[in-house]
Amino acid sequence: xxxxxxxxxxxxxxxxxxxxxxxxxxxxxxxxxxxxxxxxxxxxxxxxxxxxxxxxxxxxxxxxxxxxxxxxxxxxxxxxxxxxxxxxxxxxxxxxxxxxxxxxxxxxxxxxxxxxxxxxxxxxxxxxxxxxxxxxxxxxxxxxxxxxxxxxxxxxxxxxxxxxxxxxxxxxxxxxxxxxxxxxxxxxxxxxxxxxxxxxxxxxxxxxxxxxxxxxxxxxxxxxxxxxxxxxxxxxxxxxxxxxxxxxxxxxxxxxxxxxxxxxxxxxxxxxxxxxx
Amino acid sequence: xxxxxxxxxxxxxxxxxxxxxxxxxxxxxxxxxxxxxxxxxxxxxxxxxxxxxxxxxxxxxxxxxxxxxxxxxxxxxxxxxxxxxxxxxxxxxxxxxxxxxxxxxxxxxxxxxxxxxxxxxxxxxxxxxxxxxxxxxxxxxxxxxxxxxxxxxxxxxxxxxxxxxxxxxxxxxxxxxxxxxxxxxxxxxxxxxxxxxxxxxxxxxxxxxxxxxxxxxxxxxxxxxxxxxxxxxxxxxxxxxxxxxxxxxxxxxxxxxxxxxxxxxxxxxxxxxxxxx
Numbered sequence: 402x403x404x405x406x407x408x409x410x411x412x413x414x415x416x417x418x419x420x421x422x423x424x425x426x427x428x429x430x431x432x433x434x435x436x437x438x439x440x441x442x443x444x445x446x447x448x449x450x451x452x453x454x455x456x457x458x459x460x461x462x463x464x465x466x467x468x469x470x471x472x473x474x475x476x477x478x479x480x481x482x483x484x485x486x487x488x489x490x491x492x493x494x495x496x497x498x499x500x501x502x503x504x505x506x507x508x509x510x511x512x513x514x515x516x517x518x519x520x521x522x523x524x525x526x527x528x529x530x531x532x533x534x535x536x537x538x539x540x541x542x543x544x545x546x547x548x549x550x551x552x553x554x555x556x557x558x559x560x561x562x563x564x565x566x567x568x569x570x571x572x573x574x575x576x577x578x579x580x581x582x583x584x585x586x587x588x589x590x591x592x593x594x595x596x597x598x599x600x601x602x603x604x605x606x607x608x609x610x611x612x613x614x615x616x617x618x619x620x621x622x623x624x625x626x627x628x629x630x631x632x633x634x635x636x637x638x639x640x641x642x643x644x645x646x647x648x649x650x651x652x653x654x655x656x657x658x659x660x661x662x663x664x665x666x667x668x669x670x671x672x673x674x675x676x677x678x
Numbered sequence: 679x680x681x682x683x684x685x686x687x688x689x690x691x692x693x694x695x696x697x698x699x700x701x702x703x704x705x706x707x708x709x710x711x712x713x714x715x716x717x718x719x720x721x722x723x724x725x726x727x728x729x730x731x732x733x734x735x736x737x738x739x740x741x742x743x744x745x746x747x748x749x750x751x752x753x754x755x756x757x758x759x760x761x762x763x764x765x766x767x768x769x770x771x772x773x774x775x776x777x778x779x780x781x782x783x784x785x786x787x788x789x790x791x792x793x794x795x796x797x798x799x800x801x802x803x804x805x806x807x808x809x810x811x812x813x814x815x816x817x818x819x820x821x822x823x824x825x826x827x828x829x830x831x832x833x834x835x836x837x838x839x840x841x842x843x844x845x846x847x848x849x850x851x852x853x854x855x856x857x858x859x860x861x862x863x864x865x866x867x868x869x870x871x872x873x874x875x876x877x878x879x880x881x882x883x884x885x886x887x888x889x890x891x892x893x894x895x896x897x898x899x900x901x902x903x904x905x906x907x908x909x910x911x912x913x914x915x916x917x918x919x920x921x922x923x924x925x926x927x928x929x930x931x932x933x934x935x936x937x938x939x940x941x942x943x944x945x946x947x948x949x950x951x952x953x954x955x
Contacts, residue, residue, distance in 0.1 A: 408936035409899065409928075415936060463740035463939070622686065651686075659685035659692060662740070 402531055405430070411469040412437045417455065420527055424504075424518035425482040431524065432459040433532055434468060434475040440533025443676035444474040445669065446520065446562075448543030448550040451579070452498045455479050458544075461658035467666045471673040474534055478524050480546065482513040494579050495586055501574070502550030503598050505587035514587060520550070521558050540564035540672035544661055545625070546571055546579070552600035552615070552635075556608040564675035565609075566616035566668045568661050569623055572634045573601040579629050604638040604646075615639070615646040616671045618664045620654030679808055682707070688746040689714045694732065697804055701781075701795035702759040708801065709736040710809055711745060711752040717810025720953035721751040722946065723797065723839075725820030725827040728856070729775045732756045735821075738935035744943045748950040751811055755801050757823070759790040771856050772863055778851070779827030780875050782864035791864060797827070798835050817841035817949035821938055822902070823848055823856070829877035829892070829912075833885040841952035842886075843893035843945045845938050846900055849911045850878040856906050881915040881923075892916070892923040893948045895941045897931030 406417040413436040422429045432455045436442060445468070447458050458464070458477045468475050481487075481500030488509040490496035500516035528534045541562045543551035548570025555565035574580020575595055588594045596602050609615060619632045626632075632648050639646040654660040683694040690713040699706045709732045713719060722745070724735050735741070735754045745752050758764075758777030765786040767773035777793035805811045818839045820828035825847025832842035851857020852872055865871045873879050886892060896909050903909075909925050916923040931937040 408932055408934055409897075409930040410936040410940045412940075460935070461737050463743070466740070466939075466943075620686075653686035655685055657685055658737070659687040662743075663687045663689075666743075 402527060411466050413465065413469045415459070415465065420523070422519055422523040424515040424523050425513050427482040427484055427487060427513055429479055429482065429519065429523070431455045431476060431478040433528065434465050435532055436469045436472050436474065438472055441535035442472055442474045442533055443538035443673065443678070444476060444528060444534045444536070444540070445672050446524070446539065446541045447475060447477045448502060448520070448541065448547030449477065449480050450543070450545030450547045451480070452493050453480050454498070457658065461662065462665050463662040464665045464669060467669045471669055473669060473673055474532065476524060476528055478520060481516060487513045495583055499546065499583060501546060501583045501587060501598070502554060503584070503587050506594070507587060507589050510587050517554065520554060521561055525561060535678070538563060538676040538678065540676055542566045542568070542668050542672065543570070544568040545630070545656065549574060549600060553598050553603060555612070556600070556603040557597055559611045564672045565612055566671055568618050568664070569620060569625070569630055569656055570600065570617065570632070571629060572631045573599050575599045575602065576634065577629045577631060601634040601638040604635060604644055605642055607642050607644070609639070609642070609644045613645065613675070615644070616668060617646065617648040618651065618668070619648060620651050620656065620660045622653045623656040625656055679804060688743045690742065690746045692736070692742065697800070699796055699800040701792040701800050702790045704759040704761055704764060704790055706756055706759065706796065706800070708732045708753060708755040710805065711742055712809055713746045713749050713751065715749055718812035719749055719751045719810055720815035720950065720955070721753060721805060721811045721813070721817070722949050723801065723816065723818045724752060724754045725779060725797070725818065725824030726754065726757050727820070727822030727824045728757070729770050730757050731775070734935065738939065739942050740939040741942045741946060744946045748946055750946060750950055751809065753801060753805055755797060758793060764790045772860055776823065776860060778823055778860045778864060778875070779831060780861070780864050783871070784864060784866050787864050794831065797831060798838055802838060812955070815840060815953040815955065817953055819843045819845070819945050819949065820847070821845040822907070822933065826851060826877060830875050830880060832889070833877070833880040834874055836888045841949045842889055843948055845895050845941070846897060846902070846907055846933055847877065847894065847909070848906060849908045850876050852876045852879065853911065854906045854908060878911040878915040881912060881921055882919055884919050884921070886916070886919070886921045890922060890952070892921070893945060894923065894925040895928065895945070896925060897928050897933065897937045899930045900933040902933055
């Protein structure tokens with residue numbers, strides 16, 4: 402692991418690091434915030450949305466003040482493998498910057514686009530080995546494509562994640578253009594393989610039953626709300642499964658990091674409460 | 679005035695706007711945050727540092743939560759005129775992105791580099807005309823080159839500004855390479871013209887006497903501390919003039935926005951206290 406940048410902030414340490422990831426077969430960049438104080442610390446994994454790198458959340462979310470107060474580590478990985486030898490697409494919603502947190506089975510993506518394994522194996526191993534993290538107390542959150550990633554990875558890997566939340570998540574890739582395009586490319590035409598990457602479907606199957614609540618924030622001024630995000634599908638699935646979910650809708654807020662920063666402190670508190678030692 | 683983007687955040691409104699500025703003779707971009715609630719609101723003008731646009735502070739400083747709580751407007755202008763017809767230099771520390779908040783008298787800069795007038799006339803007029811601002815309650819702060827700008831504009835225009843503070847300011851352009859290069863280019867070789875653009879010199883002349891305190895934050899891990907910033911020159915000048923100044927030095931903090939975001943709330947409170955109705 403190489404530390405490419407190190408900043409002191411809010412009485413904690415932020416490091417940008419780079420490592421060779423076995424799952425993707427590429428060099429991957431992420432940021433890690435470690436609060437001052439006695440470790441090991443609980444950890445929040447943040448998954449970013451389409452077009453983002455590790456930098457967007459790190460620079461724009463304004464999360465570290467409250468994280469420092471709560472004694473919470475925050476880990477922000479990249480959204481896909483990258484590099485000259487990595488497959489790509491001209492669209493912003495497929496390929497580099499758009500890994501969708503799945504392990505691709507189809508060519509040309511399968512060679513490097515193994516983002517489910519990357520987050521749940523490489524990233525968690527890196528944190529466990531090199532940082533003062535309590536790996537029994539890890540939560541996960543994210544935005545848009547990363548909200549989809551947070552919810553689906555949490556439900557598919559509940560032994561890793563004790564809490565989950567999301568901002569403006571893609572609720573059901575089975576039922577929106579972004580999801581249909583990406584999952585067709587990465588997983589093929591057979592939609593049975595998509596089921597375990599659909600948060601609404603997983604909730605309907607009772608896969609969230611180990612989580613006492615799911616916190617979702619959604620802006621009502623979000624241009625993608627009706628066509629791509631569809632949080633009501635999470636509510637319908639939760640209602641059918643007897644799963645508690647808290648979906649907060651905010652008039653006027655859009656899909657940007659200005660929306661995320663406005664409510665990130667509530668998500669940090671939500672996770673910290675569930676990750677108490 | 680054209681609103682180029684509008685985001686809701688922290689129960690307030692952030693607008694990126696563009697206007698034709700008489701002082702610079704160019705189209706200029708800035709951001710304006712307006713908190714909810716009864717106006718007119720007190721205003722903090724933020725001046726950014728070398729290479730920055732209006733976006734850096736707006737995206738990275740994490741200032742708007744506390745600003746919303748305090749009922750403070752924040753206005754973040756660009757650091758220079760820009761465009762194809764505007765003079766430039768290959769260095770990052772001269773020309774576009776590096777206006778130094780002076781009115782240039784020398785060719786080729788004088789045509790557009792009128793940043794002292796731009797901030798104190800065009801920006802303040804724009805805010806007064808289009809936003810619910812109380813122009814009798816305006817403070818100014820900034821970072822690095824913008825910290826220099828905040829201190830010198832406040833002391834040269836005390837009828838406009840009731841409070842001043844800075845992060846890692848260039849304390850004395852007369853006594854550092856950045857300042858010497860820029861002021862030679864913009865104002866010519868005669869250093870008598872530089873005096874009114876040197877915060878330490880102005881404080882020594884008693885020009886800060888209308889300000890009950892000056893808040894300065896400085897990181898001790900800042901790579902420019904010894905060569906360019908030299909906050910001890912502000913303290914020496916203040917000591918000689920009987921001027922109160924509060925310089926806080928922070929071990930490990932660098933010159934980045936991670937440093938600014940860590941202490942911005944203290945500056946917002948400092949200004950709000952002095953801008954109370």
